[in-house]
Amino acid sequence: MSTARLIAPRWLPPMVGLASVVALLAVVELLIRVGLINRFIVPLPSEVATSFARVIAEEGIFQRFLQTAWECFAASILLATFGITIGVVMHRLPLLRRACETWVAAFASAPLVLAYPLFLVLFGRSTTTIIMLAFLSGLPPVILKTLEGLSATRRVLINVGKSFKLTPAQQFWKILLPSALPTIFVGIRLGMIFALINVVGVEFLINFGGLGQLINELAERYDLPGVYAAICFVILVSVIFFVVTERAERWLRSAA
Amino acid sequence: MATVSTSNRLASVPTTEPAILVVDDLVMRFVTADGGVTALDHVSFGVKPGEFLAVIGPSGCGKSTLFNIVGGLLGGYAGAVTVGGETISGPHASIGMVFQEESTFPWRNVLDNVGFPLEISGVPKRERIERARHFISMVGLDGFEKRYPSELSGGMRQRVSMARTLASEPKILLMDEPFAALDEQTRLLLGDKVLQIQQQLEQTTLLITHNITEAVQLADRILVMTYRPGRVKRIVDINLPRPRTSEIVSSEPFGRYVAQIWNDLREEASRGLSDAETRPLRTHDKPQGQP
Ligand SMILES: Nc1ncnc2c1ncn2[C@@H]1O[C@H](COP(=O)(O)OP(=O)(O)OP(=O)(O)O)[C@@H](O)[C@H]1O
Ligand SMILES: [Mg+2]
Numbered sequence: 001m002s003t004a005r006l007i008a009p010r011w012l013p014p015m016v017g018l019a020s021v022v023a024l025l026a027v028v029e030l031l032i033r034v035g036l037i038n039r040f041i042v043p044l045p046s047e048v049a050t051s052f053a054r055v056i057a058e059e060g061i062f063q064r065f066l067q068t069a070w071e072c073f074a075a076s077i078l079l080a081t082f083g084i085t086i087g088v089v090m091h092r093l094p095l096l097r098r099a100c101e102t103w104v105a106a107f108a109s110a111p112l113v114l115a116y117p118l119f120l121v122l123f124g125r126s127t128t129t130i131i132m133l134a135f136l137s138g139l140p141p142v143i144l145k146t147l148e149g150l151s152a153t154r155r156v157l158i159n160v161g162k163s164f165k166l167t168p169a170q171q172f173w174k175i176l177l178p179s180a181l182p183t184i185f186v187g188i189r190l191g192m193i194f195a196l197i198n199v200v201g202v203e204f205l206i207n208f209g210g211l212g213q214l215i216n217e218l219a220e221r222y223d224l225p226g227v228y229a230a231i232c233f234v235i236l237v238s239v240i241f242f243v244v245t246e247r248a249e250r251w252l253r254s255a256a
Numbered sequence: 257m258a259t260v261s262t263s264n265r266l267a268s269v270p271t272t273e274p275a276i277l278v279v280d281d282l283v284m285r286f287v288t289a290d291g292g293v294t295a296l297d298h299v300s301f302g303v304k305p306g307e308f309l310a311v312i313g314p315s316g317c318g319k320s321t322l323f324n325i326v327g328g329l330l331g332g333y334a335g336a337v338t339v340g341g342e343t344i345s346g347p348h349a350s351i352g353m354v355f356q357e358e359s360t361f362p363w364r365n366v367l368d369n370v371g372f373p374l375e376i377s378g379v380p381k382r383e384r385i386e387r388a389r390h391f392i393s394m395v396g397l398d399g400f401e402k403r404y405p406s407e408l409s410g411g412m413r414q415r416v417s418m419a420r421t422l423a424s425e426p427k428i429l430l431m432d433e434p435f436a437a438l439d440e441q442t443r444l445l446l447g448d449k450v451l452q453i454q455q456q457l458e459q460t461t462l463l464i465t466h467n468i469t470e471a472v473q474l475a476d477r478i479l480v481m482t483y484r485p486g487r488v489k490r491i492v493d494i495n496l497p498r499p500r501t502s503e504i505v506s507s508e509p510f511g512r513y514v515a516q517i518w519n520d521l522r523e524e525a526s527r528g529l530s531d532a533e534t535r536p537l538r539t540h541d542k543p544q545g546q547p
Contacts, residue, residue: 156357159329163353164373164424174376178363253363 043224051225052232059214059226061233068199068210069237071127075134075195076241080188083139087146087184088172097147108140113201125208134198138191145187149180178253185249189242196238211237275302276460277326277428282335284321295321296333297485303428306458310471312517313481314525319464320356322486323432326462327353339428352426356433360405360416366392367401369416373424391419394453411435411442415449422453429454429461435470444502447473455499468521469505472496472513480520483528490520 025045031037032044055061090097116133123129153176161175203212211234218226284296295318303309313319324330326337328347337344339351360369368375371388379387392401395415405413414434421429435443447470454461454474465471471478472494480489494513496504504510 154357156355156359157361159327159353159355160359160361162329163327163347163351164376165347165349166376170376174372175361178361181363 040224043228047225048228048232051223051229055214055218055226055229059218059230061211061214061230064210064214065233065237066210067127068203068212068234069240071130071134071199071203071210072192072196072237072241074131075138075199076188076192078131078135079138079142079191079195082135083142083187083191084146084184086139087143087187088150090143091147091150101144101147104140104143108144112137113198113205116202116205119202120206125206127209129206130199130202130209133202134195137198138193138195141190141194142184142187145190146180146184149183149187150176152183153179181249181253185245189245192241192245193238196234196241200234273304276305276340277303277462278336278338279322279326280336280338282322282325282333282337284318284325284330284333294485296325297487299335299481299486299488301479301488301491303460303462305427305460308454308459308461308463308474308476309479310463310465310475310477311479311481312465312468312471312521313486314483314521314528315466316528317481317483317524318486319466319481320432323353323430323464327351327430329353350427352421352424352429354414354418354421354429354431354434356436358405358410358413358417358437360413360420362405365402365404366397366408366416369405370419370423372420377424388419388423391423394422394456395419395449411438411446414438415446418450422457422459427460429459430464431461432464433466434463436466443467443470444473444505448502450474451500468514468517472510472517473500473502473505478517480517481524483524489524492517 028037028042029045032039032042090100112133116129119129119133123132157175157179158171161171166174199210200212200215203209204216205212207213207216211230215227215230215234218224218230279299279301282296282299283294286293286295299318299322301309311319311322321330325333326344328337328344328351331345339348342348344351361372364372367385367388370391371384374384374387389401392398395418397412397415397419400408400412405416408416414437418431418434435446438446450461450463451474453459463471463474475494478492478494480492481487482489492513496507496509496513
């Protein structure tokens, strides 16, 4: 009995995951139908489901989905490139690190999205504004996690590298970086979450671009089922990005 | 005794042969908040080609310090370490190190861990794999090439580290308590493996240990260190026949050597113990194995 529980089949976890979502939606549906939740605030999950077809057909959702995904992708590339580079430089220069680590951490909790008027002035009502805001708000966690991962490299592994007479470059590429990679990817995932939130948030605020603008429009039309259907597509963007980063991490680790 | 007829390798190493590794009047002081600690105090010895020297001493006597200095990882000492007549000033290409702590790369499988030094020196992939496999099978890990360290036991990981160092084909193998974290049975069996490899490769070896049985089982000579400051208390020749296996631990001469060395060590160990009791807050009470 107990061994059967231990070696659960591979499909079981995703199925249980899916079932839990369905169950949750069923509970929400029930609560709305019995009147415990106001149906003018939260639409029936079944209505949301039926509104998918309409949103897809009438609102050009794929176009918008691609737009949001592209902005998120561009911001992620930027924040990974700059975040890791800045983290590495700060790790190399202890003085810089001592000087800046605290305020980078403070920067991480700043509600940067409120500065969107400034970005509008700088970059206009454009994709650049959206990408830049998303990039900057996702940057601190990548820097901090890169620093953390590099500093946590075990002393003995560095000594192994020295004993094999590695050059500083080899020491970095063959030991420090692969050892820090899991932590760096935690930072990248965090940064991407911030970036996606900001992409959609700024699209919503400046009424420009992809899914965020659509959500704005649907909300103004008071098409709540449509809003929730559009939010499902935002979630889809984040799911895709998580799968991609997971793949990238595995590939990079095996390449190191 | 069947082993008597087999060649005694000690006899085959001419005593006149110059030492390949010479440690000359090494003094190492650490400056700490409460003054300083003399970790090594005028330590001198030599290791001849093909010889297996064990350094034994109580905890905190300066063994890891010696290991790090000979390995070129630690500077700031007085005296000199020479390899083949050349004074070292940093990690030397002829010295391979096996560390006390777990030191495999968790992101590489066994094959890539062992092939690491070959990759660094630019050996082409095919040849690298072939040579890595050779050393993997030497430490008895055939069939585990594709496994990751997290999928191996502690003893297996330590063997991976050893194979990785052997793969760089160092003239001198330097090991700091490589089996300290293992249970006695595994330790004995790994000791057999080390002996077998060392005899097969005629590998010059400097083994640091605090285990008397291990030292007598493996070494041609044993250097006994005093408790702080770390000095050379005595160097004991182990005239046990080779090739040896772990069976030797039950023989009578083996017991005599163990008793003799324990006699030397007991004084030092108890000095170390009472020192630790009377000064519990001293900085030397740091975790083992840190350089
Ligand atoms: N970086 C350091 N700073 C200050 N003191 C040190 C440092 N490294 C070692 N020591 C001191 O030098 C002495 C020898 O340390 P070492 O690590 O060489 O001992 P050891 O013989 O390897 O002990 P063990 O068997 O427990 O590993 C100790 O008293 C320790 O406190
Ligand atoms: Mg030690």
